[in-house]
Amino acid sequence: MTPALEGLLGARPDYAAGLARIEVALREQQALDPVLLDLCRDRIRSLLGAPGPGLPDRPLRADERACLDLAEQIYVDATGVSDELVAATEAAIGHDGFVVLSYACGLFETTARAELLVEGSAP
Amino acid sequence: MTVRIDEATANAALTAVAPELGTAVTDFMRLAYTGSTVDVVTRELVRIYSGQQTRCRFCSNTRVRGAVERGMDETVVAKVEDFEHSDLPERQRAALRLARSFLLDPAAFGPDDLTALAVHFGPDQIAELVLDLIRLRPGSKLHIATGMDEDVAERILL
Numbered sequence: 316m317t318p319a320l321e322g323l324l325g326a327r328p329d330y331a332a333g334l335a336r337i338e339v340a341l342r343e344q345q346a347l348d349p350v351l352l353d354l355c356r357d358r359i360r361s362l363l364g365a366p367g368p369g370l371p372d373r374p375l376r377a378d379e380r381a382c383l384d385l386a387e388q389i390y391v392d393a394t395g396v397s398d399e400l401v402a403a404t405e406a407a408i409g410h411d412g413f414v415v416l417s418y419a420c421g422l423f424e425t426t427a428r429a430e431l432l433v434e435g436s437a438p
Numbered sequence: 439m440t441v442r443i444d445e446a447t448a449n450a451a452l453t454a455v456a457p458e459l460g461t462a463v464t465d466f467m468r469l470a471y472t473g474s475t476v477d478v479v480t481r482e483l484v485r486i487y488s489g490q491q492t493r494c495r496f497c498s499n500t501r502v503r504g505a506v507e508r509g510m511d512e513t514v515v516a517k518v519e520d521f522e523h524s525d526l527p528e529r530q531r532a533a534l535r536l537a538r539s540f541l542l543d544p545a546a547f548g549p550d551d552l553t554a555l556a557v558h559f560g561p562d563q564i565a566e567l568v569l570d571l572i573r574l575r576p577g578s579k580l581h582i583a584t585g586m587d588e589d590v591a592e593r594i595l596l
Contacts, residue, residue, distance in 0.1 A: 323564065324565050325565070326560075326561040326562040327566045329469055330466075333468075333470075334569060334573070336465065339462075340463075344458065345456070346455050346456045389583055393493070393578070393579040394587075410455070414454075415452070415456050417584060418576050419576075420579065421579035424576075424579075425573075425574075425576060428541070428571070429571065429572050431544040432540055432544035432547045432568070433568075438549045
């Protein structure tokens, strides 16, 4: 989260602290490798035009590709997540990983949207 | 049909696979309504708009009792989709403009937009609305992606 967004959200500190605890819990959960989460976060930020490294400049592993396929579909339209996509994702990262990633993708998106909104509205 | 449910099913799914994350998400929802400074009807209209934009039936069809008791009937809700041309109060339309920018083109939200929003909302209220927008869509997308949105009742009263 950017300092500018932290500053804006700080006007409602208790509520903002709840968001910070989610970010910690997401980092510490055991269902999905945080490296895969970071990869999807970077991809979603890239799709939104937010600053970030984008995709790595190397061939992607099968689990990375599977996570990105889900992340991109959830970003574009979650209603387009097919049974086949769910099955492919769960084959790569398990059901628990699929559930965590499905939530995380939404959070990465909205956090990046908030950053862009705050940055654009700065005087 | 109106039904009542006792828990947000998406959070339950998350808690089942990552308990501490699920607890944190549930706490985030609780904190959203602790010490709230924005009226519940305005927040509900923003939540419903977010649900509509995300194509989440659960979010679009859910009504919070506190907002209903304060006059948010279906006539009011029907104005959300085309709020700009509605007779909703300017304060509510300002909140919905924030939501529209956030969900459609956040980078286009400029200093003049923030100034216009600040006519109706203080810094703590703007923070609350932005936190709502950060909070709402992830739950919607989890609900949809995990298939829980396929058999949603026409109306859900919380």
